Structures are given as C-alpha cells and as structure tokens.
Amino acid sequence: xxxxxxxxxxxxxGRRPAVIEAIAAVVVRTPGVRxxxxxxxxxxxxxxxxxxxxxxxVKGAALAATRRAVALIDMNQxxxxxxxxxxxxVIPFVPLAGVRMxxxxxxxxxxxxEIWTELRVPVFFYAxxxxxxxxxxxxTIRKGEYEGLPTKLADPAWVPDVGxxxxxPTAGVTxxxxxxxxxxxxxxxxxxxxxxxxxxxxxxxxxxxxxEHVQAIGVRNARGSAQVSxxxxxxxxxxxxxxxEFIQREATQYGVEIxxxxxxxxxxxxxxADVARSAxxxxxxxxxxxLEARLMDLDEP
Amino acid sequence: xxxxxxxxxxxxxGRRPAVIEAIAAVVVRTPGVRxxxxxxxxxxxxxxxxxxxxxxxVKGAALAATRRAVALIDMNQxxxxxxxxxxxxVIPFVPLAGVRMxxxxxxxxxxxxEIWTELRVPVFFYAxxxxxxxxxxxxTIRKGEYEGLPTKLADPAWVPDVGxxxxxPTAGVTxxxxxxxxxxxxxxxxxxxxxxxxxxxxxxxxxxxxxEHVQAIGVRNARGSAQVSxxxxxxxxxxxxxxxEFIQREATQYGVEIxxxxxxxxxxxxxxADVARSAxxxxxxxxxxxLEARLMDLDEP
Numbered sequence: 226x227x228x229x230x231x232x233x234x235x236x237x238x239g240r241r242p243a244v245i246e247a248i249a250a251v252v253v254r255t256p257g258v259r260x261x262x263x264x265x266x267x268x269x270x271x272x273x274x275x276x277x278x279x280x281x282x283v284k285g286a287a288l289a290a291t292r293r294a295v296a297l298i299d300m301n302q303x304x305x306x307x308x309x310x311x312x313x314x315v316i317p318f319v320p321l322a323g324v325r326m327x328x329x330x331x332x333x334x335x336x337x338x339e340i341w342t343e344l345r346v347p348v349f350f351y352a353x354x355x356x357x358x359x360x361x362x363x364x365t366i367r368k369g370e371y372e373g374l375p376t377k378l379a380d381p382a383w384v385p386d387v388g389x390x391x392x393x394p395t396a397g398v399t400x401x402x403x404x405x406x407x408x409x410x411x412x413x414x415x416x417x418x419x420x421x422x423x424x425x426x427x428x429x430x431x432x433x434x435x436x437e438h439v440q441a442i443g444v445r446n447a448r449g450s451a452q453v454s455x456x457x458x459x460x461x462x463x464x465x466x467x468x469x470e471f472i473q474r475e476a477t478q479y480g481v482e483i484x485x486x487x488x489x490x491x492x493x494x495x496x497x498a499d500v501a502r503s504a505x506x507x508x509x510x511x512x513x514x515x516l517e518a519r520l521m522d523l524d525e526p
Numbered sequence: 527x528x529x530x531x532x533x534x535x536x537x538x539x540g541r542r543p544a545v546i547e548a549i550a551a552v553v554v555r556t557p558g559v560r561x562x563x564x565x566x567x568x569x570x571x572x573x574x575x576x577x578x579x580x581x582x583x584v585k586g587a588a589l590a591a592t593r594r595a596v597a598l599i600d601m602n603q604x605x606x607x608x609x610x611x612x613x614x615x616v617i618p619f620v621p622l623a624g625v626r627m628x629x630x631x632x633x634x635x636x637x638x639x640e641i642w643t644e645l646r647v648p649v650f651f652y653a654x655x656x657x658x659x660x661x662x663x664x665x666t667i668r669k670g671e672y673e674g675l676p677t678k679l680a681d682p683a684w685v686p687d688v689g690x691x692x693x694x695p696t697a698g699v700t701x702x703x704x705x706x707x708x709x710x711x712x713x714x715x716x717x718x719x720x721x722x723x724x725x726x727x728x729x730x731x732x733x734x735x736x737x738e739h740v741q742a743i744g745v746r747n748a749r750g751s752a753q754v755s756x757x758x759x760x761x762x763x764x765x766x767x768x769x770x771e772f773i774q775r776e777a778t779q780y781g782v783e784i785x786x787x788x789x790x791x792x793x794x795x796x797x798x799a800d801v802a803r804s805a806x807x808x809x810x811x812x813x814x815x816x817l818e819a820r821l822m823d824l825d826e827p
Contacts, residue, residue, distance in 0.1 A: 231817075261820045277821070321817075406817075413809075469806050485809040491817040494795075497802045504805035505770050508714075508786040516532075516622075516707075516792040517819065519562045520578070 229322040230283045230329060231406070233275050233490060235314045236294045237303050237371075239265040244297045245272045251289040257282030264490050268447035269454075270305025271314065273409070273490050280324060284332050287316055288339050295344050295396040300371045306444040307454070308367045310374060311397035313340075315363060317352065318403045329403035330354045337387045337401045344396070347378070347388030351402035356386050363400060364432070364440060371397045408457040408465060408496055409489035412472050413450055416481045419443055422451035425475045429453065429468065436471060438463040450484065460496040466503040494518060530623040531584045531630060532707070534576050534791060536615045537595045538604050538672075540566040545598045546573045552590040558583030565791050569748035570755075571606025572615065574710070574791050581625060585633050588617055589640050596645050596697040601672045607745040608755070609668045611675060612698035614641075616664060618653065619704045630704035631655045638688045638702045645697070648679070648689030653703035657687050664701060665733070665741060672698045709758040709766060709797055710790035713773045714751050717782045720744055723752035726776045730754065730769065737772060739764040751785065761797040767804040795819060 238244045245265050252260045258278035265272035276286060291313045298312035316336065318329040330353050337348035355361040359382070369377045374392040377383045384390045385398060392398050414422055422443030427433045430441040438459040446452040453472055457465060473483050494512055502510050512518045539545045546566050553561045559579035566573035577587055592614045599613035617637065619630040631654050638649035656662040660683070670678045675693040678684045685691045686699060693699050715723055723744030728734045731742040739760040747753040754773055758766060774784050795813055803811050813819045 261817070262815070465802075466805060483807060485807045487809050488811060488815055491815055491820060494816050494818040497799055497816060500805050501766075501798045501801035504767060504801050506784060506786045508788050510789060514563070514789055514792055515795050515798060516562070517795040519792060 227322060228279050228324050229277055230280050230324055230332065231275065231277050231319040231321050232283045232287050232316065233273060233319070234287060234290060234316040236272050236274070236290075236298065237270065237300060237305065237309045237312050237314050238294070238298050239270040239272050239305065240267050247297060248272075248290050248293050249274055251293050252276050252286045255282060255286035255289060258286040262491055266307075266447065266489070268305070268445060269307035270303065271307055271309065275490050277321060280328060280332050283318070284336050287336055288343070291316070291340055291346075291399065292344060295346060295393070299395045300397045301395060303371065306446075308364070308370050308442070309397075310367050310371050311346065311393070311399045312395065313346070313399045315351070315400045315402070317401075317407070319406050320403075326353050326403060326405075333401045333403045337399075340399055340401070341388040344393070345388070346393040346396045347385035347390070347398045349398060349400045350386045351400050352404040354402040360386075362432075362440075363402075366400050374398060405459060406493050408460055408492050410455045410457055410465065410468065410486065411446070411489060412453045412455065412469065412486040413446055413448070413484040414452065414476055414481050415484045416451050416479075417449055418481075419445050419451045421476070421479045421481055422453050424479070425472055426453050426455075428475045429455070429471050436463050436468065439468060451481075460493070460499065464499045464503060465496055466500045528623060529580050529625050530578055531581050531625055531633065532576065532578050532620040532622050533584045533588050533617065534574060534620070535588060535591060535617040537573050537575070537591075537599065538571065538601060538606065538610045538613050538615050539595070539599050540571040540573050540606065541568050548598060549573075549591050549594050550575055552594050553577050553587045556583060556587035556590060559587040563791055567608075567748065567790070569606070569746060570608035571604065572608055572610065576791050578622060581629060581633050584619070585637050588637055589644070592617070592641055592647075592700065593645060596647060596694070600696045601698045602696060604672065607747075609665070609671050609743070610698075611668050611672050612647065612694070612700045614647070614697065614700045616652070616701045616703070618702075618708070620707050621704075627654050627704060627706075634702045634704045638700075641700055641702070642689040645694070646689070647694040647697050648686035648691070648699045650699060650701045651687045651703055652701050653705040655703040661687075663733075667701050675699060706760060707794050709761055709793050711756045711758055711766065711769065711787065712747070712790060713754045713756065713770065713787040714747055714749070714785040715753065715777055715782050716785045717752050717780075718746075718750055720746050720752045722777070722780045722782055723754050725780070726773055727754050727756075729776045730756070730772050737764050737769065740769060752782075761794070761800065765800045765804060766797055767801045
C-alpha cells in the first residue's frame with residue numbers, strides 16, 4: 226500500500242495573496258507531494274495549506290514552506306482574530322494510509338530539529354508528538370500568544386523542545402506535531418456580539434465541561450459577526466451534527482440564531498456521511514453506498 | 527477518459543438468496559465489469575444489482591444476468607409489495623464518465639433487441655430511451671403490473687417496442703432505458719397503517735402535485751410498518767433533505783413520525799454532500815473539500 230501522510234500547516238498570513246501564493250508555490254514544486262488545498266481567512270489573518278505525499282516528501286515540503294514563510298512574515302506586524310505564536314504557527318502530520326501514528330510522530334520530531342537547525346526558530350512538539358502531557362493541547366502552548374513568548378519561554382516549564390528559550394525575532398516559535406484527522410469548523414452567529422460567541426464556545430468545548438473532543442473559541446469573522454471557531458478532534462466519537470446542534474441550542478439561550486457554518490480545509494468523507502446519516506435518520510448507511518467511494522476502493526491495486 | 531456506464535437492473539426476487547447470488551455471479555464473471563452492490567428486500571421481493579464498466583461490457587453483463595433471471599424466476603409465483611411487470615423488471619443505464627446520454631440510449635435499444643431475439647421477452651423502452659412520451663414514466667408502463675399484461679399488451683397503444691404483443695409466459699416483459707443517476711430512497715413511518723404512507727406518497731410525488739422529480743408510493747416494509755418508497759430523479763434540483771423534510775411534515779399531519787430512512791443501492795457523493803450542506807447550513811461547501819474526493823481527482827490520469 227502506498228504510504229500517504231497529510232500535512233496541514235497553518236501560516237500567520239491571510240491578507241497578502243502574494244505571500245500565500247509564494248508559500249504554496251514551494252509545496253507545488255516539491256516532487257512527490259500533491260497540494261490539495263489552500264484556504265485563507267482575512268479576519269483570522271491566517272492560511273492553511275493541505276498537502277499529501279510520502280513521509281519524506283511531505284517533510285521536505287513542510288520545511289521548504291516554513292523557510293519561505295519565515296522569510297516573508299514578520300510577526301511584529303501581525304494582527305488577527307485567531308490565537309498564534311509564530312509565522313508558521315502549527316504543522317500537524319496525519320497518517321492517511323500505509324503509515325502509523327508513530328511514523329508521523331517521527332516525521333514531526335525530525336522536522337522540528339531541522340527547523341531549529343536551519344532557521345533558528347524554536348519548536349514545541351504537540352498532540353501525539355508532545356514530550357510532556359502539558360504540551361499535548363495546542364491551546365496551552367499558544368496561551369500568551371506571540372507577544373507573550375519572551376516571558377513564557379523564560380519560564381523553565383516552557384523551554385522549547387528544540388532550540389533556545391527565546392523566540393525567533395520575527396517568526397516566534399513553531400508548534401509541530403502528529404494527530405488524527407481533525408475538522409476545523411466555524412459557526413457564524415447572527416449577532417455582532419462576540420461575547421456571545423465566547424460564551425457558546427465555553428459551553429461547547431471539552432476543557433470547560435462541554436463536548437468531548439471539541440476545542441472552541443469565540444472570535445469575530447470577516448463579516449464582523451460573532452463566530453464560534455471549533456476544532457473537532459475526533460468526529461467518530463463527537464459527530465459534526467452534534468456540535469452544530471449543541472451550538473444552535475446554546476446560542477438560542479441568548480436569542481441568537483446560526484447564520485451559517487463553514488468547514489475550513491478538507492474533511493473526511495466519513496464525517497460528511499455521518500451528518501447525512503443523522504439528518505435523514507439513515508439506517509445502515511455507510512461509505513460503501515457512496516458511488517465514488519466504491520469506485521475508488523475498486524481502483525486500488 | 528475511461529468510458530464508464532452504470533447499470534442498475536431490478537429483478538423480481540428478494541427472498542431466495544441462491545437465485546440472487548446466481549444472477550450476481552454472472553455479472554461478476556463478465557470481464558470488464560465491476561459489481562458494486564447487491565441489495566435485496568424481502569418485503570418488496572426484489573433485488574437490485576449495481577455494476578459499472580465499458581458500454582459493451584455492461585451491455586453483455588446485463589444480457590447474461592437477464593438470461594439467468596428469466597431461467598430462475600417464475601412471475602406466476604411472485605408476490606411483493608413493489609409494482610413489477612417482469613422477472614427482470616427494469617434495466618436502466620446511466621452515463622457516469624466519458625459517455626453521453628445518447629450512448630446509453632443506444633445501449634438500451636441494442637440490449638432490448640437482444641433480449642427479445644434471444645429470450646423472447648418483449649421489451650418496453652423508457653425514460654431517455656422511450657419511443658413515445660407516454661412511455662417515459664416507468665410507473666405508467668408498470669400500471670396493471672405483471673397480472674395485467676395480457677390485457678395491456680392487446681391494447682394497440684401498448685404494443686411493446688420490441689417483440690410480440692403478448693408477455694413471456696413466466697418472465698412477463700422487461701423495461702429497458704437510459705437515465706440520469708437516480709436515488710432510490712425509502713422512508714419508514716412509525717405506523718402499521720399503509721394507507722398513511724400512500725397519502726404521504728401522493729402528497730410528495732410530482733404526478734399528484736408534490737415535489738418535482740419525485741416518484742413515490744406507499745408500501746409495507748419488511749418490519750410490517752408503513753413505508754414511503756421514493757425515487758428521486760434529479761437530486762440536484764430536488765435535494766434529498768427536502769424530500770425527507772416534506773415527508774416528515776406530511777406524516778405529522780396524521781400524527782405519525784419517521785422511524786428511519788434508507789438509501790437503496792448507491793448514491794452519488796454530491797447528494798450526500800448536499801444533505802450535510804443543508805443540515806449544517808454550510809456556506810461554500812463543495813465536494814472538493816472532501817478529502818477522498820480530492821485524492822480521487824488527483825489520481826486520475
């Protein structure tokens with residue numbers, strides 16, 4: 226079976242198309258890597274690339290993209306709705322086919338060392354690649370954001386996993402890790418009151434007593450409306466439809482309705498099939514009933 | 527581009543596994559054809575095969591399956607909830623890739639002539655292959671069912687498109703045609719009163735003033751409950767979620783809820799993505815955001 230790793234790096238640039246294109250271009254030029262998507266958000270002022278390939282090719286593309294982003298992005302000029310700690314904010318690797326999670330952890334660790342050695346950007350390892358329990362959650366590593374890094378890194382508890390305990394002068398730090406597929410999902414509310422989005426986010430996220438496998442923050446979207454920005458860490462256990470319904474119910478308590486929602490980047494077919502199953506109360510429905518999925522399975526050698 | 531035609535023949539046998547397997551086996555043995563699914567329903571007493579391949583290979587598999595079914599099924603012994611006119615009730619061809627609708631019409635017409643010449647089963651052409659407007663709708667051709675065929679075929683208006691105007695003594699007639707992808711969709715109600723399913727079916731189907739592109743009948747399912755059995759002829763214009771909601775609303779008028787629903791056979795990915803889009807109020811969501819769809823597109827030569 227072909228070895229296939231997915232990499233979904235997040236860069237702190239969502240407003241200058243030339244910079245986003247320049248970063249994407251180095252990925253496109255890397256042999257053995259296929260760029261599946263580029264998604265940027267002006268309000269968050271960040272962009273997400275999605276690419277797949279063999280472990281070595283994907284690691285090479287991630288390093289090349291990091292090199293380019295560090296050269297083009299100055300975090301001292303960066304403002305955006307979304308928390309961030311570096312020009313290359315986070316680089317997750319996801320096992321898709323023919324590789325195990327521990328292979329992705331090895332890729333993350335190797336890339337982190339290369340980023341420090343070549344670019345002098347300190348690196349934290351997170352999720353499955355974390356070296357200690359307090360570093361598993363991205364939100365904990367990001368706490369204090371870019372501006373708080375000098376103080377945070379001076380704390381012995383927050384010495385980077387690779388590199389000196391002081392941030393890169395323009396690129397901050399980078400968080401590298403391995404994880405299962407995650408769904409980045411934003412729910413836009415019909416209100417400009419971001420405080421309501423924050424309250425709903427607190428209700429829905431696991432860390433404050435909400436749904437397991439859910440991370441959420443309240444932010445302002447590009448239209449100026451309140452948005453609940455969600456990371457769904459395991460859609461097989463906490464389905465997308467349940468998150469939507471939970472947010473809808475919570476928002477109603479403040480007299481607020483959902484305007485619409487959006488999936489950032491790519492989503493596994495199984496998550497979408499789950500939503501359909503739930504909405505139509507489908508009995509015994511699986512991906513094997515989806516024509517394209519069947520054709521794809523049969524095309525494999 | 528590879529030429530890919532889908533064929534979804536419906537056979538009047540849903541209770542004898544050996545017969546269903548024998549019919550499926552001849553499809554599996556046909557070179558160039560891939561069998562994607564076999565679905566049978568004991569209450570409807572019919573089964574549906576789904577297979578794909580080149581135009582010639584698919585036509586050959588359909589003829590071989592028809593030959594086997596005509597040998598094994600005696601319509602004089604057949605009872606079931608679903609209307610039918612023959613052992614091989616209907617054979618639709620669907621253009622999937624690299625072929626036009628008119629190619630599928632040509633396949634249907636050629637197969638119809640072969641079925642009559644070799645097996646002496648009279649054939650009607652329907653949908654895009656129909657020779658006259660009154661023969662476009664399957665329900666019109668099926669009216670009177672197997673038992674009514676001697677009388678119907680004696681009517682000059684109902685002379686078969688190919689073959690003599692009297693049914694095959696055990697196989698009745700076969701309806702062959704070409705059409706766009708169709709979704710066969712059953713909605714099960716929490717009631718044993720089939721009359722309510724019939725009323726809901728009348729409300730939802732286009733022919734009695736309901737939703738465009740929807741055919742529906744009320745039947746009894748294998749659990750003994752009332753079922754609205756739907757064919758959705760164009761899910762891009764009348765989405766699956768709208769059909770579900772319409773049926774839910776209608777059923778509520780009789781104090782009846784939906785137990786669950788089921789998709790029979792295969793469903794295009796776009797239809798499932800549509801359901802998710804509707805349920806989550808997704809803005810700007812398309813199949814290009816589904817990981818597997820992106821991987822598949824990139825795998826194409």
